[in-house]
Amino acid sequence: MSSSRPHDVVVVGSGFGGLFTTRALASVPGVRVTVISGTNHHLFQPLLYQVATGVLSSGEVAPATRDVLRRQRNARVLLGVVEDVDLDAREVVHSSPAGVTRTRYDSLVVAAGAGQSYFGHDEFAEHAPGMKSLDDALEIRGRIYGAFELAEVTRDEAAVERLLTFVVVGAGPTGVEMAGQVAELAHRVLPGQFRHVDPRRTRVLLVDPVDHVLPGFPERLSEAATRELEAQGVEIRTGWKVVDVDAEAVEIEDGDGGRQRVPASCKIWAAGVQGAPIGRVLAERAGVETDRSGRVPVEADCTLPGHPEVFVVGDLMRMDGLPGVAQVAMQSGQHAADQIRRRVDGRPTGQPFAYRDKGSMATVSRFFAVAQVGPVQTSGFVAWLLWLGVHLVYLVGFKNRLTTLLHWAVSFVGRGRAERAATWQQVVGRNAVRQDAGASFAP
Amino acid sequence: MSSSRPHDVVVVGSGFGGLFTTRALASVPGVRVTVISGTNHHLFQPLLYQVATGVLSSGEVAPATRDVLRRQRNARVLLGVVEDVDLDAREVVHSSPAGVTRTRYDSLVVAAGAGQSYFGHDEFAEHAPGMKSLDDALEIRGRIYGAFELAEVTRDEAAVERLLTFVVVGAGPTGVEMAGQVAELAHRVLPGQFRHVDPRRTRVLLVDPVDHVLPGFPERLSEAATRELEAQGVEIRTGWKVVDVDAEAVEIEDGDGGRQRVPASCKIWAAGVQGAPIGRVLAERAGVETDRSGRVPVEADCTLPGHPEVFVVGDLMRMDGLPGVAQVAMQSGQHAADQIRRRVDGRPTGQPFAYRDKGSMATVSRFFAVAQVGPVQTSGFVAWLLWLGVHLVYLVGFKNRLTTLLHWAVSFVGRGRAERAATWQQVVGRNAVRQDAGASFAP
Structure with missing residues (x-):
């Protein structure tokens, strides 16, 4: 032709x-x-959880699509x-x-x-945002840091407990990574920054109806991830199903129909997908x-x-x-x-798509990942280095891979989280926009 | 005591x-x-315009207050x-x-x-966001990049013109910096990234009822800034007053009562302050x-x-x-x-506050600033170096001053803007949240 x-x-x-x-x-x-x-950007979704937890900025995981494609003269981008x-x-x-x-x-x-699926319970979305877009990640960032802020200011013990309980729904890579990151915030980043409340009291629950974490990964790696999550203080509730979510709690059910109501302010939905x-x-x-x-x-x-x-x-x-x-x-x-x-x-078409599985990996905590590459299964520091390398390679081409490396250094070698800023709107939630103290109000 | x-x-x-x-x-x-x-952060307001234009990330100008104060044991922070x-x-x-x-x-x-003052016209706020908080800056970022995106997709010439006209209200440092940055986006950063529309068609109007830019600065510096802004293509409308703002345009009035309606999608309010x-x-x-x-x-x-x-x-x-x-x-x-x-x-109090004016400065464009320090007035590259140094010094103590330097290198030496990602919500505006394509929708 x-x-x-x-x-x-x-x-x-x-x-x-x-x-x-x-x-x-x-x-x-x-x-x-x-x-x-x-959206005006290409979202590097595997690192979205780092935006949600304040490690990386929006721009680092979401370069403008037309910037990425600027030299490709035969391509145009339309919003x-x-x-x-x-x-x-x-x-x-x-x-x-x-x-x-x-x-x-x-x-x-x-x-x-695909977006997040709530399995017929779209009403959960308001209380348990998904992890699919920048909007989601920034919303969750505000809720996570907001929960610690509010726990510091309140004197109501039940409220503190609710605010310091985080429920992550879905134990796939995203759920595991979120749970691990929140646990690290609680135990490594935030202690010493609060005067009333001890962030180490934080509970992180990882809930999934499947009976083990990282379904789809080899059993050995799932077990290694489980041990590491437990070492980080994450409470694993695999085999449990979330049956209800509201502003104050989640209700979960085990395989035998036993129910538990867990008061929790911050819920993160990393479960199903919906095209x-x-x-x-x-x-x-x-x-x-x-x-x-x-x-x-x-x-x-x-x-x-x-x-x-x-x-x-x-x-x-x-x-x-x-x-x-x-x-x-x-x-x-x-x-x-x-x-x-x-x-x-003008050549013949119709060749079938043949997927070459290059392996899979998930970070559980700083310096600890699980990875499967071909016949090799590895967990721990070596897997984490592999994770680091692979993600840097795939980030290559984005201008800010250098700043990403720096932010990783700040976060993993140091104890910082460079991107913790949450606007008032994010802290109080989409549905309850209040006026800012000393900023952005209409007088 | x-x-x-x-x-x-x-x-x-x-x-x-x-x-x-x-x-x-x-x-x-x-x-x-x-x-x-x-807010949970300390906002470094002098660099907020760089967040609004995609040079810096939120975290770089807004470190968490309790992180900044973590070692000060006699201080606690409450949201x-x-x-x-x-x-x-x-x-x-x-x-x-x-x-x-x-x-x-x-x-x-x-x-x-203080927040932004609309001088009794709070209804302008919806159409012309202020420049006082992170919420503001992210909103404006979405509107600026969104306007270019929409100009690329529409085929309506009048709409293109409206979308590529930016009106900055207020010719103080923030207004001058915003106008200069938008002009640089249009003439240096974005050309080559669009296929239908030429970003160089962009008009940037800087409007202020005072008859010169940077009121409060020495006349010589105000004139230097004016020349540089004009060299960047900014249309200076000093001596003009904004009398009306709606979604599609601003109406401005000169000293003799002559009125002009300027169709413009993106308006930025950097004018008055209100405690x-x-x-x-x-x-x-x-x-x-x-x-x-x-x-x-x-x-x-x-x-x-x-x-x-x-x-x-x-x-x-x-x-x-x-x-x-x-x-x-x-x-x-x-x-x-x-x-x-x-x-x-137990010592006597009541000593009067004596302000020591250390000078003032404003960047007009990349490599060009105006600065007054004591008796010294300077404009151009030397003033810009001074601006760079002073802002880095004041950023010292923030973990991410290194990434800030890198982002400045990307922006000023290179042609990039690392933080262009705008969420769909930001592009379409607070009042018209639409569903995202392939992300964040409730199915």
């Missing part, structure tokens, strides 16, 4: 799937890429939420405060990702059914059934046996880009 | 005034300090908005989501600062009158008339001829601390 009209690729989403698709198309002649995303896809006209309908726009495509790659809403719209248009998590079933080559010109990649893609991890998003995005290149070149 | 009961000092506010008061009391035996603030002062019982009434608390004092230092609300409460309790800016008149020793045990310092203090700058806050805070120390020691 060497016609003069360019081949228009629309990429929905600026996460790992969208970014890796776009970059893989950089040197393909005759291709124009339009990235449409609801917008994709609300519909017209599969017949081959147009994407996206909206922003600037209005509704329709953008035509020859090939479409939907990499809109972005555009997934359901797209599936409906194509006459297929999303799965329970709202993911779109695809053919072996990551295309939408009946639409070889439409790809679904990353967390929004439903393909048997593939987990919702960054590596799947990157590789499926690259596969889609490769298929598009073949199509533009 | 060597009695065994400690002398309780309550400090209201964690800005320059509050922090310098507290630190000056660190080594005074028998004194206990309670800092009560509505709360001070709502009333009981001058007879010597108690401060402060509230937080944890409830209402009364805290007793022997000496009280009110350093609650924190507690100032008015305090004045009422003491039977004195605040001035038009809501500042509390004080005796020569910074005490509230009739109450030698109550000090008002910093921006909230009304003392003839003193400007609302960081130096006044620091020095008046230190004066209050000195008076308290004398009182505790």
